[in-house]
Structures are given as C-alpha cells and as structure tokens.
Amino acid sequence: MTTRTTTSFEVRNPATGIAVGEYPVHTADHVTAAVARGRSAGTWWAALDFEERRRHLDRWRAEITRGRDDLAHLMHEEMGKPISDAKLEIVMALEHLKWAAHNARGVLARRTVGASLLTINQGCSVEYRPFGVVGVIGPWNYPVFTPLSSISFALAAGNAVVFKPSEYSPGVGVWLGEAFGRAVPEVPVLQVITGAGETGAALCRSGVGKIGFTGSTETGKRVMSACAENLTPVLMECGGKDALLVDADADLTAAADAAIWGGMSNAGQTCLGVERVYVHTEVYDEFLTKLLALTDDLRAGDEPAKIGPITMPKQLDVIRRHLGDALARGGSALIGGPDAIDGQFVQPTILVNVPEDCSAVTEETFGPTLTVTRVADMDEAVELVNASEYGLGATVFARRHGREIADRIHTGGTSINAFVAHATVPNLPLGGVGASGFGRVHGPDGLREFTYSKSTTWQRFPLPLALTTFARKPLTDAIVDRLVSALHGRIR
Structure with missing residues (x-):
C-alpha cells in the first residue's frame, strides 16, 4: 500500500x-x-x-x-x-x-x-x-x-x-x-x-x-x-495460470500438500502458483478429502502467520470478481468464498464445479484460491491445461506416466511429483510462453x-578457390557447383 x-x-x-x-x-x-x-x-x-x-x-x-x-x-x-x-x-x-x-x-x-x-x-x-x-x-x-x-x-x-x-x-x-x-x-x-x-x-x-x-x-x-x-x-x-494435474496412480497425500502450498503460500500471490487443479475421476473424491483436511488450521492473518495479506488493494477487486463469477455460474465453495475477504486478508478458498470459461479459470487471480476440476483422464487434463493463454509452469503428480504427461504440456517448465521444482534449480532456465512472456532467467x-553474441573469424590461409572477389573465374564457379552437388545434392 x-x-x-x-x-x-x-x-x-x-x-x-x-x-x-x-x-x-x-x-x-x-x-x-x-x-x-x-x-x-x-x-x-x-x-x-x-x-x-x-x-x-x-x-x-x-x-x-x-x-x-x-x-x-x-x-x-x-x-x-x-x-x-x-x-x-x-x-x-x-x-x-x-x-x-x-x-x-x-x-x-x-x-x-x-x-x-x-x-x-x-x-x-x-x-x-x-x-x-x-x-x-x-x-x-x-x-x-x-x-x-x-x-x-x-x-x-x-x-x-x-x-x-x-x-x-x-x-x-x-x-x-x-x-x-x-x-x-x-x-x-x-x-x-x-x-x-x-x-x-x-x-x-x-x-x-x-x-x-x-x-x-x-x-x-x-x-x-x-x-x-x-x-x-x-x-x-x-503472469501465469498454472495448473497441477493429479493422475489416478498419484501419491495423493503429496499432491494435496503441493496443491495447498502452491495455491495458498504467499497468499496466492505467485506467478508460478497453483490456481487450477485437474484430478482424475477415480481419485477425485479422495483427493478433495485430503485437500480439505490440510486447510483445517490454515488461516490468513493468524499468528504465527502462515498466510499474509493481499499486498495490492486493487487485487481484492479481482479476487472478489473471480469468486462471484464462479459461484454465479454454478460453482460452489467448499471453503472460503466471497465472505472470506476481510480487509486486506483473504482466507483460503477452494472452488469446485467451476465452468472452464469462468474468469476464475481463465484469468490470473493472484489470491489464495484453487479451482479443483474432475477429469475423465489425463488426456482431458492436458487439453484443459493447454487451453489457457498462459504458459508459465505446471506440476504433474503421477507414478507411471508423469514424464509422458509433462511432455505434452505447453509451458516453459514442468515439474513431476514436486511443486515447480524446476524454478529452484539454478542450472535450469525459467520463463514462459504465450501470455506468460518470453526470454529466460x-x-x-x-x-x-x-x-x-560476438562472432570473430580470422583467415588462416588463402583458399585456392577465391570466392568473394570480382576476379573469380568461370572455372571456380564450375568447381564450386560440383562441390555443392556432391555435398548437398545426393541426399535421398
């Protein structure tokens, strides 16, 4: 402020x-x-x-x-x-x-x-x-x-x-x-x-x-x-609208913990933070149970503070608009919701049954909120993740097919079985695609x-065939033409 x-x-x-x-x-x-x-x-x-x-x-x-x-x-x-x-x-x-x-x-x-x-x-x-x-x-x-x-x-x-x-x-x-x-x-x-x-x-x-x-x-x-x-x-x-994907064989305890930390830490004010969660239908209910259990003692502003305030006052209007849109369009808040906004603090909010074209799904919220969506399989999850205009990062929880799922996600980085670990490794580039920007740190x-980049050349010896000169002879052109044919024209 x-x-x-x-x-x-x-x-x-x-x-x-x-x-x-x-x-x-x-x-x-x-x-x-x-x-x-x-x-x-x-x-x-x-x-x-x-x-x-x-x-x-x-x-x-x-x-x-x-x-x-x-x-x-x-x-x-x-x-x-x-x-x-x-x-x-x-x-x-x-x-x-x-x-x-x-x-x-x-x-x-x-x-x-x-x-x-x-x-x-x-x-x-x-x-x-x-x-x-x-x-x-x-x-x-x-x-x-x-x-x-x-x-x-x-x-x-x-x-x-x-x-x-x-x-x-x-x-x-x-x-x-x-x-x-x-x-x-x-x-x-x-x-x-x-x-x-x-x-x-x-x-x-x-x-x-x-x-x-x-x-x-x-x-x-x-x-x-x-x-x-x-x-x-x-x-x-x-910005980003990062997603966390949970496959049927995932470690659900670890996935729920990553979703809560990724979505709620720093009051959700993280470009790489989790804002969307896509869960395989076979484990959706169990995952939700584990996720909600982790919010029992998680409150913004309480001491010792685990979640701080929303830093920018105008962001509260964005959060309020996203929550209102999601609920008006048929979504429901399992915890939190519009009433969770109190002054500069926003309590953790978990939304389900939110349509994919809601602002809570398509726009960066930058608050301690998660939309959790049931999907038939990881093919559907990947399709929904890639539908976003943002492409900063993503997290995949899966035991057998994590790498295969991660390779299909259109983001600058993806981490498997750990929340955006790629951002913490100094030797790896970090950056996004699409509306998340370009270039890498x-x-x-x-x-x-x-x-x-600065390129430098130095002539070590003159070529018998001088190419870059007006004194070039027809014989030189003929020899070069044969060389080009031999070097590049025999590929089948």
Missing part, C-alpha cells in the same frame, strides 16, 4: 496500514543520470575478468547472508510475507546468485568453433559480451528472489544494472543496493531508483542495453511499447539473456 506526493511516496504495511518507509519519486532526469553513471561503472565492471567479478559477487552474497534477518523483516513489513517464507525466498536467491557468479566464465567466455568445408581456411570464435547497462523492473510479490534472477545474471555477465523495485517494496530494493555498495564500493555498478510506473517508463526509454521485466502481462505490454521506441530488447516474465540461458 502506497501514498504518493509529487516528490516522494510512503509505503504502508498492508496488514496494519502503518507507514514503514518513505522513498523519492525518481524522475526521467534522475533515471537518465543513473544510466549515465551506469555506463561509466559498466566499463570498469566489464573490464574485470570473470574471476574478479565472481569475487565481488561472492562478497555481495555474504553481505546478504549476514543481513538476512533484517532483510526478511523488511520484506514482511512492506508486502506482508511471513518471516519464515521471506527467509526461504532469500535462500533461493542466494543459490542462484552463487550459480551465476561461478558459472559465467564457462557459459560466456570466448570459445573456438569449427568451420565448414567451403570455409575451412577460417579460424572461428564466439563470445558473449555484456550490453553495458541493463535495466531491471522488479515485482513486489517476491522482491528478492525474482529481481535477483535478472540482476545476478546481468552482473555476472559483466553489465552494470539500474534496478527499479516495485513501489510496494522499494525498501527491499534499496537494501539490496546498499549491500552491493558495501561489497563493491569502487563504482556504482548496481543502482536503485524508486517510483511508480512513470519511473519504470523512463527506464525503458533511457537507452539501456536491455530491460528485464517481471510483472503482470498487461504491464508487460506497456513496458514493451515503451522499449520499442528505441528498439530496446526486453526479457518478459509475466537462471541457468546458461539466463546468463546469455543479458549478453549479445
């Missing part, structure tokens, strides 16, 4: 309404100046070798680790996440930061590649070079893990970074920037700017080498539009995302 003036904005704890910080509204001029400083700092940073950058990033990782209690408390104050969940988020971010710092050389350093028969006289190499300055626009729901998935990899690749955290969690971004400044005091390699949409738009138009964005699909479209003015490339990590793909 934020309160704004022309020069500053106040951040309030979404659970209590108490002010927890005030931050400047950085204008386009502020952003331009930050990017200019970043270009200078980026020149210094890019000139370091991979090992030197690794040491700097390791020091930053140590700073975050030593201050993790304070950082977790700040996350709790700004966006409402329970302290224990905030600490878990920090752990995941540290794992990916370490991976990026320690693997950048192997992924990005110059390497030689082979030539073809017609270019055998050329030595060849490819390397991946930093853009210079990368802009990162981060979300509030995972204010450490998600932006660091871009920031860590952009820095490891040799870029300077200008980071605009969400206006709902600016203090977390400022804290991360200050920790980096203690680890790397020489030049402002990582700068933090604060503000709302206008500040983010200024960053998109500032001439940075690339923008890494995480947020809703609709906001992502506006970011792309602003970046298009300068042909600034973008990485889009957008994490793993080798995440490092290359913040670079451009």
